[in-house]
Amino acid sequence: MKPQLDELFARQAARWPLLAQGIEGLARAATRTMRVGWFDVLVRHIPHRVVSTTAAVDRESVLKRPCFLCAANLPPEEEGVQFDRDFTIYCNPFPIVERHVTIVHREHTAQSIAHRVGRMLELAAALPDCFVVYNGPECGASAPDHMHFQAGARALFPIGNDTERLLLGRSFRAVGAAEYGRNVFLFRGRDRSALADRMDRAIELLARATGRRPEPMINIAAYYESGEWTAYLFARSKHRPAVFYSGQLTVSPAAIDFCGILVVPLARDFESITADAIAAIFREVTLPGQQFQEIAGKLEREC
Template identity: 40%
Template sequence: MSFEDKALALLERQKSNWPLLRTNWGHLDAAHLKRFDFGGFSIQVQFNPERIRSSAARVDKKSIEKRACFLCDENRPAEQEGLAFGDEFSVLCNPFPIFRSHFTISARSHRPQLIEGEFGTMLELSRSLPGFVVFYNAPSCGASAPDHMHFQAGNRGFMPIEDELEELRKRYGSLLSSATNCRMTAIDDSLRRFILLEGSNARTLTTAFEPLSAWMRKRNGGEPMLNILAMYSKQWQVLVFPRGLHRPWQFFAEGEDNILLSPASVDMGGMLITPMEKDFKKITATDIVDIFSQVSLDPEGFEALLAHLNASNL
């Protein structure tokens, strides 16, 4: 039995013996979707009220220190089982799913959410789960547990960017490097600016990722503000989204201007998650453009990043 088959078997078992997961998984059947078309790509919006815990999570230092870490073994629900991935991680079923198959891959020890030293783990995880997109949210880019290292994984075929990637490359891509073991492309579709890494050698991809991560770390003065999507099918495709802001001004606004949207990897992949029905109903294409313009790295910053990557002779 493959590792992916074991993970799917875990999900089926948990749906039968964990009422919270079974109930919230069932709610996905009634999730509402709407679509906005842009130039060669689309952004979809999902109304998912169970995601309010994540979207509205308080992730400031004081709030984190006050609450028990929900990814530590001693604080997890008694019903939640785990599947070991190597010696340091456990695959857990996410009880508040966005995807039909949604896992959180949590470090067994309590340590901060840091991609440094763990990018290779992310690649191996995506190779072990080829039917999934593995994703990483930095502490200030959507991670609701910024104090505990974790990845997530969701079934393929859910985020619009999966099917639109080749068209995005064709229309908006600029080749930065075409080395044998690593192809690097910069893509700017006017809403999102990201780097696409492709290759079949994990070490080469990790080496290519390091200057990108280091530049963002220097810019941010700490853990780089990144959302990362990783997929594997004979070779890896890794989408790295450098971020400008954690949350848009609409998140903090009051009254009619408020839109409770806290973009993370899935949102950058073209599926915006709105836990409030009012926001699902009223959000417009203009709102979407404005929100992405705030949370994506700005054009000047992206150009500076590309200059740094070109200078790194990748």
């Protein structure tokens, strides 16, 4: 896939001004490395993300706007590369990281991970050097009505550096917020369908424990290296933190933020945000510890 994507980025940057602006905007993005406990969070000031960060994703607002992922509504300059019969890869004109793409379903069908974890892992294998991410419809997807994944260069993702320390050589580990500031299930494996089954099981247990159907509040990230997948399932209790609604900080964490790149569209937040504030935001939107530990216990007995 890499040569086709290189070619797509070159072609699209030349003929699609919005993408060219986005790439320039990312090149100007300022980044602060903040130490939160023993791990790093990169705070990135990216002004062009303000629309996504503050997007109204309630049912009524979504129904009112034309869907920006439907092929019929794309700007005339925008082209994609076919991934498989269902998904097309497009350059994201509002990048958070290098080579930021959106992988969009050909149909206007709701954002849902059911029966698609395997597909997500296939995407990760086809996009080496990238993190593939999924944001649940209530956890940061700015188009909850149109199925999509995102992917981007993984060189920068802090969670990649923390993973060996978190996994401790195992193929599954539940890492609680007390240890890593956010609750996350980590998976590693070489067998794609076995891995997808384990992740599906974790998603099912989360749905059962939280009573949220058809899908619990989750973000997922995955990458592929040397024949092996590593995947992160973040369990959530809340879409946005209180500081978002009070106007104190315009942040709205989703998969990329939980992977350690916290997107901050406003300059004043970039200056004022502290490690304590980041820790408090993660703590507030992650699933409460007791619920997480109960599911972790079940999964550990099964894995």
